[in-house]
Amino acid sequence: MRLPKWAAIPVAALLAAVLISGCGQSVYSDDTRIASTVEEYTYTTCNGGPDADGVQQQFTGFTGVDRLWTVSAAQDTTVKLEFSRQGKKGRWKFVAIQPDGQVFTLLEQKDDSTFSGDMSFDLKKGETNLCLVGDKADGTVILHFTEKAGLSFTASYG
Numbered sequence: 661m662r663l664p665k666w667a668a669i670p671v672a673a674l675l676a677a678v679l680i681s682g683c684g685q686s687v688y689s690d691d692t693r694i695a696s697t698v699e700e701y702t703y704t705t706c707n708g709g710p711d712a713d714g715v716q717q718q719f720t721g722f723t724g725v726d727r728l729w730t731v732s733a734a735q736d737t738t739v740k741l742e743f744s745r746q747g748k749k750g751r752w753k754f755v756a757i758q759p760d761g762q763v764f765t766l767l768e769q770k771d772d773s774t775f776s777g778d779m780s781f782d783l784k785k786g787e788t789n790l791c792l793v794g795d796k797a798d799g800t801v802i803l804h805f806t807e808k809a810g811l812s813f814t815a816s817y818g
Contacts, residue, residue, distance in 0.1 A: 686723065691763040694757065695763050700725055701724030701792075702723055703722050704720045704721025705719060706719040710728040717802075718800045719799065719801075723795055725792075726793075728790050729815055730789055731783060731790060733783045733786065733787075734810060735810065737809075737811060741766075742776075742804045744775075745767065745800070746800045747774070749799075750794060750796035751768075752769045752795075753765050753767060753769070753792070756781065757790075759788060764781070766779070783811070
């Protein structure tokens with residue numbers, strides 16, 4: 661059975677969209693895609709968002725890469741962070757995309773556990789994107805910067 665000529669364009673467009681989207685593959689485990697994507701995500705629900713001091717956010721159905729902050733550093737420096745994460749399902753991580761494009765996973769959760777604590781991490785001179793990355797994740801995250809001298813934080817409200 662042959663398709664009518666008028667149907668060829670919509671069918672070709674649908675096929676192209678499927679191929680371009682990577683056939684639905686998650687960006688979660690692909691650092692190259694994470695570094696190049698930065699702002700491509702969906703939430704079923706999302707309450708809360710970032711400000712210059714941190715984020716408190718409760719969400720369901722989070723998939724993709726959500727940039728929370730762009731951080732400008734005049735020199736290499738260390739940031740201190742308090743964190744709390746309660747997962748209900750899916751995978752979730754908090755990453756730093758350094759000025760050279762390298763992706764560093766700062767926190768990661770692959771189950772329905774709860775964890776909290778404090779940590780420090782190094783930022784290179786230049787602009788670093790701090791992002792959440794999710795794969796069908798539900799839960800709550802609280803991140804609060806306790807030491808960020810010499811840094812300029814720009815919150816993203818995608």
